[in-house]
Amino acid sequence: MKIAVCWKWVSLDAERVADPRWSGVSSADEAALETALSIGQAHGATVEVVCLGPVEADAALRDALAVGADSVRRVDAAPDLDSAVVATALAQHLAGTDLVVCGDASVDRGTGSVPAYLAGELGCSQALGLVRVAVDANAAPADGVTLRVTRRLDGGRREVLDVGLPAVLSVEGSVARLRRAPLAASLATRRLAVPTLPGPHGHPAEAEIHPYRPRTRALRAPVGGSLDRVRQILDVGGGDAHAELVTLDPPAAAARIIDQLREWGYLDAPADPPDAPADAAENS
Numbered sequence: 001m002k003i004a005v006c007w008k009w010v011s012l013d014a015e016r017v018a019d020p021r022w023s024g025v026s027s028a029d030e031a032a033l034e035t036a037l038s039i040g041q042a043h044g045a046t047v048e049v050v051c052l053g054p055v056e057a058d059a060a061l062r063d064a065l066a067v068g069a070d071s072v073r074r075v076d077a078a079p080d081l082d083s084a085v086v087a088t089a090l091a092q093h094l095a096g097t098d099l100v101v102c103g104d105a106s107v108d109r110g111t112g113s114v115p116a117y118l119a120g121e122l123g124c125s126q127a128l129g130l131v132r133v134a135v136d137a138n139a140a141p142a143d144g145v146t147l148r149v150t151r152r153l154d155g156g157r158r159e160v161l162d163v164g165l166p167a168v169l170s171v172e173g174s175v176a177r178l179r180r181a182p183l184a185a186s187l188a189t190r191r192l193a194v195p196t197l198p199g200p201h202g203h204p205a206e207a208e209i210h211p212y213r214p215r216t217r218a219l220r221a222p223v224g225g226s227l228d229r230v231r232q233i234l235d236v237g238g239g240d241a242h243a244e245l246v247t248l249d250p251p252a253a254a255a256r257i258i259d260q261l262r263e264w265g266y267l268d269a270p271a272d273p274p275d276a277p278a279d280a281a282e283n284s
Helices: 027-043 055-067 083-092 114-123 181-191 226-234 250-264 276-284
Strands: 001-008 046-053 072-077 098-103 125-135 146-152 158-164 167-171 196-198
Touching: 001 055, 001 114, 001 250, 027 046, 027 055, 027 098, 027 167, 046 055, 046 083, 055 072, 055 181, 083 114, 083 167, 083 181, 098 114, 114 167, 146 167, 158 167
Parallel strands: 001 046, 001 098, 046 072, 072 196, 098 167, 125 167
Antiparallel strands: 125 146, 146 158
């Protein structure tokens, strides 16, 4: 079984301005590596990390070797290419891979579309936007490896899927926290040469960033007088309700209000008076 982890080297901030403080891989990409290492340990699989980016990404790939990746490769290309171009370039180097794990989104553009394009290029199943990945313990060895995954849906809902291989997964950064590398492994890999593969060259992806604005609500034009509009806003007095103007003295008005509140259900009906004792009736 062969597992590949796809990383993206980020050197731009959210406003697409070069900033060394943003350079590196995202927490989602680190969670993808930890997920792959855990699955690899459970099934004796090899884990390879493939990163598309410039030579500065070599340091992150050496860190991947230090935490347990079996091999690394860097595809030499600009990290701001179009998602379809990136997926095509990565797919050329992932032939024969049983499982590909990616982060769900990068911190620069964050479209999260590369895993979907990659699954299309490889012709395998996909499960994207995952919040949990676990190995199906009930799967028999003859059935192969089955992964039980949980997707995040709109409205706080979740979807549980059983995914067979080959497949492409994308995980959120909260799925797992990348283990720390032993000091000896960090020292042993700090000067290793990273294999470099030629990558695509083209124009950066065009992306316009706009502040989020909620969709406007379509409301009907107000009708009726002020009282009707207040009732519409408060959602009271609708249906067959009607207004009635009466003139009563204060005691009668109070009794009418109480009766109306009882009719609407705001007040309980008056309790029946207790029965008079039998001996009291006889004495009377």
